[in-house]
Amino acid sequence: MKHTSAPSGENNNEMVVTPWEVKGKVDYERLIREFGTQPLTDDLLKKISSHTDSLHLQLRRQIFFSHRDLDTVMNLYENGTKFVLYTGRGPSGPVHIGHLVPWIFTRHLQEKFGTRLYFQMTDDEKFLIDDDASLPETRKYAYENALDLIAIGFKPKDTYIIYDVEDMDLLYDITLEVAKRITYSTARSTFGFQDSTNIGWVFWPAIQAAPCFIHKKLTGENVPALIPAAIDQDPYWRVTRDIAQKLGYYKPAQIHCRFLPGLGAGGKMSASMPETSIFTMDPPEVVKKKIWNAFTGGKGTAAEQRKTGADPAVCSIFQYYFYLFEEDDAKLAERERKCRAGEMLCGECKTDLVGKLNKFLEQHRERREKAKDTIEQYHIKR
Numbered sequence: 001m002k003h004t005s006a007p008s009g010e011n012n013n014e015m016v017v018t019p020w021e022v023k024g025k026v027d028y029e030r031l032i033r034e035f036g037t038q039p040l041t042d043d044l045l046k047k048i049s050s051h052t053d054s055l056h057l058q059l060r061r062q063i064f065f066s067h068r069d070l071d072t073v074m075n076l077y078e079n080g081t082k083f084v085l086y087t088g089r090g091p092s093g094p095v096h097i098g099h100l101v102p103w104i105f106t107r108h109l110q111e112k113f114g115t116r117l118y119f120q121m122t123d124d125e126k127f128l129i130d131d132d133a134s135l136p137e138t139r140k141y142a143y144e145n146a147l148d149l150i151a152i153g154f155k156p157k158d159t160y161i162i163y164d165v166e167d168m169d170l171l172y173d174i175t176l177e178v179a180k181r182i183t184y185s186t187a188r189s190t191f192g193f194q195d196s197t198n199i200g201w202v203f204w205p206a207i208q209a210a211p212c213f214i215h216k217k218l219t220g221e222n223v224p225a226l227i228p229a230a231i232d233q234d235p236y237w238r239v240t241r242d243i244a245q246k247l248g249y250y251k252p253a254q255i256h257c258r259f260l261p262g263l264g265a266g267g268k269m270s271a272s273m274p275e276t277s278i279f280t281m282d283p284p285e286v287v288k289k290k291i292w293n294a295f296t297g298g299k300g301t302a303a304e305q306r307k308t309g310a311d312p313a314v315c316s317i318f319q320y321y322f323y324l325f326e327e328d329d330a331k332l333a334e335r336e337r338k339c340r341a342g343e344m345l346c347g348e349c350k351t352d353l354v355g356k357l358n359k360f361l362e363q364h365r366e367r368r369e370k371a372k373d374t375i376e377q378y379h380i381k382r
């Protein structure tokens, strides 16, 4: 993707986490400090699990690790005020399995709390920020990506997909109220806009803010929105939270996840690096090839690895078991032990993962195909 003016770090190893770019080694503790978010505490996890039977894998393993006002939302919920969920996707291309991480968790929340989800497809955002994108293309991907979303298992009755270009009439008045209250100076310091940034992009954050507040317009109910997403989206919520109460709404709450890494040495899974990303439409042979080329924590030779063991902490393959493909904590711990002890070599671990991933993707694609018949039921109900 070619950006008109991507706000970016100067040197290659420097950590950069913005909604448009994630680079360098991500230090999540530092992000909590610098973004001013809160860590997810054991007490808060206990509170959540009291409503969800057991703790979801992504909470147990601290994949979701930070929040803003989740405690407030839980307290309100316990006192009878429900919340709505809000998340989204910038449809610039096909969906990769990193995108599925927050969606899987969002579906869990929808099911356990019986809440409505607003899902924003930002076909306008991707058009504005990518020099090469055309509107027909981003709108086509919005449809394609919605199929992936539906395949995760969201309930049609409670899922409201907003396609920005098509549904802007629903968002526009709220967007204007938001835009009027955010100064250029705030937007520039939050997002790093430059003189060369096009003015559509500068206005854009007000559009991503609007779904936080749409529930009141549609139903008359004033309830908070809870936003599950990776931490790259947080700058949007900072500016939105500043103005929410002035407009008579709750501040939107967030729960932030880490990035599923790519298959290279470090870095998040990113569509701009297709060779180290697994897309939901990748055929089995492509998945196999990508996994076999992946960066691992293995040693130069099998003999050396049997003797000294490998390092799962730096291994991209191990992360896939950790994030998505080994639900059983005991089995995950056993895999880690065997790896460190040199009892399981990278070839075996990769072969297992290829099998699990291809099975997952095959089932996902079956549900995705069926979604073509139901996709209209998910379009925002007016």
Ligand code: TYM
Pocket: 019, 086, 087, 088, 089, 090, 091, 098, 099, 100, 101, 102, 120, 121, 122, 125, 208, 227, 228, 229, 230, 231, 232, 233, 257, 258, 259, 260, 261, 268, 269, 270
């Ligand atoms: P986008 O399309 O960049 O990303 C969609 C969602 O996926 C998350 N994400 C990841 N999560 C885990 N591991 C990764 N490697 C990874 N890469 C991306 C993102 O954080 C996001 O949650 N501007 C947004 C679209 C949007 C939105 C929202 C997102 C509109 N409203 C509300 C979240 C919440 C975008 O371009 O997302």
